[in-house]
Amino acid sequence: MIKEALNTMSDLWSLMVGLRVTKDYFLEPQVTVRYPWVEVNNIASFKGHLELVSAKAPGKPKCISCGMCALACPSNCLTVVKRKAPKPTPEEEQALAEAKAKGEKPKDKTPKDPEKFLYDYTLCSLCGTCMENCPVGALSFTGSPYLAGYSRDDFHFDLVQVLKNQAGLEGMDASVAPEAGKSEA
Ligand code: SF4
Numbered sequence: 752m753i754k755e756a757l758n759t760m761s762d763l764w765s766l767m768v769g770l771r772v773t774k775d776y777f778l779e780p781q782v783t784v785r786y787p788w789v790e791v792n793n794i795a796s797f798k799g800h801l802e803l804v805s806a807k808a809p810g811k812p813k814c815i816s817c818g819m820c821a822l823a824c825p826s827n828c829l830t831v832v833k834r835k836a837p838k839p840t841p842e843e844e845q846a847l848a849e850a851k852a853k854g855e856k857p858k859d860k861t862p863k864d865p866e867k868f869l870y871d872y873t874l875c876s877l878c879g880t881c882m883e884n885c886p887v888g889a890l891s892f893t894g895s896p897y898l899a900g901y902s903r904d905d906f907h908f909d910l911v912q913v914l915k916n917q918a919g920l921e922g923m924d925a926s927v928a929p930e931a932g933k934s935e936a
């Protein structure tokens with residue numbers, strides 16, 4: 752009997768403590784808004800998905816395909832596909848042969864920017880390790896919160912294609928299914 756009375760007293764005390772907390776917060780100014788009817792101006796501090804930083808030429812990434820970001824990523828969500836060397840013209844082949852005969856090392860004329868830069872946003876924790884490990888500052892976070900899709904595949908991107916789209920160079924076919932987590936030669 753005494754035990755039940757003590758339990759009831761304890762429950763009542765707990766209820767009163769809870770009501771006091773509720774009263775304190777009830778009287779405080781409201782900190783949330785009824786989105787989308789009302790918006791707060793905090794977009795500048797929003798950290799969205801990754802994007803490639805453009806070099807001087809529009810649509811051309813600053814990235815040099817070193818693969819450091821993909822190696823450092825703890826979630827294996829990046830795949831950097833390097834460009835293949837262009838087929839030399841007959842004149843270039845002759846020049847190469849002459850240079851080799853003289854014992855000179857021919858210059859590698861393969862463009863450094865990647866063929867594809869595959870990014871699986873469904874795995875990304877936005878930790879920023881890739882950006883910290885990039886030697887040329889070729890990655891950044893977007894400030895856009897307006898990204899939606901119907902399936903997980905809608906969040907697989909080729910960031911090279913995305914950059915071209917942003918520059919108005921090609922159509923909007925930005926989504927590809929990446930085989931994430933490695934740097935391909
Ligand atoms: S932000 Fe982190 S998880 Fe996302 S791609 Fe970069 S290293 Fe990987």
Ligand code: SF4
Nearest residue numbers: 814815817818820885
């Ligand atoms: S984004 Fe930076 S770290 Fe990643 S491959 Fe390009 S240059 Fe290297």
